[in-house]
Each structure stands twice: as C-alpha cells, then as structure tokens.
Amino acid sequence: MGKYIEMIRIRFLMMLAYRTNYYSGILIYSINIGAYYFLWSAIYGGKENIQGLSITQMTTYIAVAWMARAFYFNNIDREIAMEIKEGKVAIEMVRPYPYLNMKMMQGLGEGIFRLLFFSVPGMVIVALVFPVELSANAGTWIYFFISIGFSFIINTQINLLAGIATFFLFNNDGLIRAKRVVIDLFSGLILPLSFYPMWAQNIMSYLPFQGISYIPSMIFTEGFKGSQVFEALINQAVWSAILIIPVYVLWILAKRQLVVQGG
C-alpha cells in the first residue's frame, strides 16, 4: 500500500513541477464552458426547460462535466504506448509491482492534482461568471464524489485497454485518438445523453461511457432524483467491475507477446 501512496505523491510532485502548463488549462476550460453557455442560452431562447433540464441546470451540467473531466481524464494510454514503443516497459518489468495498478495510481495522482489546482479554482471562477447552481444538499455532494471516483475507474480502465493494445498494434495513435472522441461524445460531456434520440440512448445504456461523465453531472445538477441516483451509482459500480476482465485478459496476452525494443 505504501508504494501506491508514494507513487501518487511522486506523480503529484511531477505535476507540480510543470504547474504553469495548467494555468493555461484553466483558461481553456473556462472558455469552453463559456462558449457552451452562450450556445445553450441561444437554444433555450426563453424556454423554461428542455428534456427536464432548466437553463441553470444546463449551465451547471456543462460546468461540472468539464471540471469532473479534469479529474477522471488522464494520459496513461499514451504513456503506456510510449513506454512500449521506447522499450521502457523493460524497466517496469523488473520492478516488483503490478504494472497496471501502478499506472492507475499515477493517473490518480494526476487526477487529484488537477482536482485541487484546477477544478476547484476553475469552479470558483465559473460560479462567479455564469449562473451555475451549486447544491446545498450534503448528500448530493457525497454521491457526486463517489460517482466521479467510479468515473475515474471506468475511464482509466478504458485507457489501460487502449494502452495495452499497443502491444498488438504497435502504432495505435489512431486508436487512442478515436477513443478520446468516442468518450467525449458518448459519455455526455458535450451533450447530456437525454438529448440524444431514443434509439441512440438505448444503445448507450448498454455501454460503459455514460458512467464517465453523464452520471456524475446528472447527480451534481440533481437531474437524477431518489432511486435514480442509486441505480446510476450501481450502473457505474457494475461497469467498474466488468471492465477488470478485459483489462486482465488483454494484459496476460500482452505479456506473452511482449517484445522489448532496443538495447
């Protein structure tokens, strides 16, 4: 356990070393949120609500979706791909730890850093500028944090899958980029899933992506009520568990396939 905490700490330190990169990040996210806010204001154009969400809820949804993204988002898929291509996995294989767990911890270190230095100040700025509504209900906050915990797990497992695929494809930049688009689109980051046509919603309800962004954002905006919240959390928990299987299987196959380049 100690080694995992130490790894989170180290990753945190590394992010701190490059923190100036993040100031520009806050700006970019704020601009994104602003742009969506004006877009949605135009679409609402005086209507009370669309698909059960008021304009304030919509703004809050967009803001929180982007801020949550700062936490669950990480680059470990790219990192794994790079470590494989450059032969750095060799070093990872002579270390007495499970590689994938360690990668996940690095992602977590990154996520915690961004949550503290990025999402929190970002959310304060956004709340001052745009009409977002932060819930006063402690329960909502607790469910929200549980929910983004699952978001992190699901998104990271998908990243691991994309990263490990490098063992078989060798060059999987395309796959990683495609994955990113799919997640931004199907997770409800850009558009709440309730806005998609019914058939698309049906398909997406069988996919893990809604657990990444749609569920925590809906919990935060209180778009989900009562038992809907629990159903949503259970959905996330189930996907977190199910995804362990393909990650594990692919990793076993990959290790057998492992060829270390160079040296």
Added chain:
Amino acid sequence: MENIIDVQNLKKEFKSYSSRQGLKGAFRDLFTRNYTIKTAVDDISFSIKRGEMVGYIGENGAGKSTSIKMLTGILTPTDGKIVVNGMNPHKEREKFVKTIGVVFGQRSQLWWDIAVQESFRLLKKIYNVPDQQYEEHMKDVIETLDIGPLLDKPVRKLSLGQRMRCELAAALIHNPPLLFLDEPTIGLDVLVKLKIREFLKRINEKYGTTILLTTHDLSDIEALCERVVMLDEGKIIYDGPLKELRENWAEGKQIQFQFSEKATLEELQNLTKDHLVVWEQGESDLIWIASVDSDETVISGVIGKVTAVKKIADLKILEISTEEIIRNIYVEGAVRHG
C-alpha cells in the same frame, strides 16, 4: 557452492514481419503476413555461482542483451530452462525481481523529472526496505559513488556519468544478492569508469554480490572478472577464465626496436635468419617490430643478434592486448582450446 544462475538450452527466437509490395501485397498482408525468424539466443547453457563476477561479452548483436532480458524475466524464452535465485524469473516475476538488481546502460530507471532522492525514496517504498537498513547501506553506497551532491537535482539535469552512478545506486537500494549490468560503462570517462569498477569490486567483497556484466570495454572485464562467457551469433563460444583465454591466444610477443641509424628489412632478416621472426616497419624507418613466439631462447636470441650489430636507442617488449585477442576471436568466430 550453490548455483545462483542456472541456464539450460536457452533459446530465443524473434519473429520479424516483412511487408509485401504494392496494394495487392498490402491487402494480402491483412490476412497472412510474411515473417522471418531470427534466433537471437541459440541453445545456450551455463551456470554462475554465488559471489562470482562474470563478464558476458560478444560482438554487437551477439545476443547478450536478449539473454539478460530473459534472465531478468522481461522476455519469455522460446525454449529452455532458467533458474535464477531458485526461481523461474518469468513465472514468479514480482517475487523474483525483489532479489535482483538491474542496470541497463542504455535506458534510465530513474524518474526523469524528479530529484534523484525522490526516486530513491519511491524505490525504497517499492522494495519495502526498512529505514534502518536503508540508512546504513545507502549511506555507504552514496559515499562510495560520490553522489551526495547530486541527490537533490532532477535526473534530466545530470550528465551521463552522474546519472549512471545514480542508476547504479538505485539498482542497489534493496541490496540484492545478484546484479545484472548491461553496458554500465557505455560512454563514460576513465575516472567514472574507475569509480564504478572500484564500487562493484567493493560490493562484491562486502556483500558477496554476484555480478553478471556485459560490456564492450574489455578493460572493465580485465579489472573485474575472472571468468568470461563469450557469445557469438547466439551461441556460447567460450566459457572460462580470462587468463586461459589470454594464454591460448596471446601466443606471440612483439619486440620493438628503435635504432639510432636507419635499418632495412633485408638487413634485419639477415641478422635473425636462425629464428622464426616476422619483421614489420613501425612509424619510421628507425622503428622496427619483430613478432616472435613467446619463447625465452628466441626472444633473447633475436635481441642479442640485433643489438650486437646495430645501435639501439630504445627497446620494448609488447604483449598482445586482450583487445587484440578478442578481436582475433571475433574475426575467426571460434575459440581454440589449449
């Protein structure tokens, strides 16, 4: 004494895929791909005892790194049996790697962006080293390698030699009984090389650490290893004491004369016609080199005959260097046994 490494009939084949030409070829590649098999390590067997320092040498591409990767559990062998520290490296990876230390000269195992001591601290946690053991052992290591002043610098700011000393320290944080070094002295200056050699000798004496080392710098081997294993195209072509290799190959000696007046080939050949001598001109026509058998009567005979007639300014007897011996073996691709 027990064997710490035991390798039997170890083999590693790499499949390399080649692409067919043209559109039609690319289409066929989607279904069946052409590949060639490269045997990097070809049926080798050897064992290493506790406390030995063994030099693992061979030309570029001989299969040294590939062997080390299999011995450290990074690559799965195509065939054969490996037992290291009583374990199968690939099967019990996590338990096994706690008992070894590895340095790859060509790649860093420290974290690039953080201070060296942060890397050490993380490794200490990873290997679960108790504080007291860490203090005692690492103090000594840091002192001997003289890296104290480097500890608070990020790795990316270190020079190659500075980094390599830190890498070595990092590989020893858990004080493993077995150390694999793949080209640890690549690109280092003479002083750093000396420091690293001294350090390796010291930990070998102090802790009985077994060391398997690959290098292209034979002076490393001469300074450290009594035994060498020589690889050529994936096969072991020599396994034994370095001394024996020298004795069997360094059969001749060279005598270098520097005359005070000009000498000619015929003149010298004429003087030494009773012995088997090959004369060669050196850097100028005052300097001549006689290659002879390592035989006392021949050596003194040649020197006597020459000096009796010609005035000399300087005289040197040269031994053939290990470097030359190894080069000859690489060229011949086999080892003569004495």
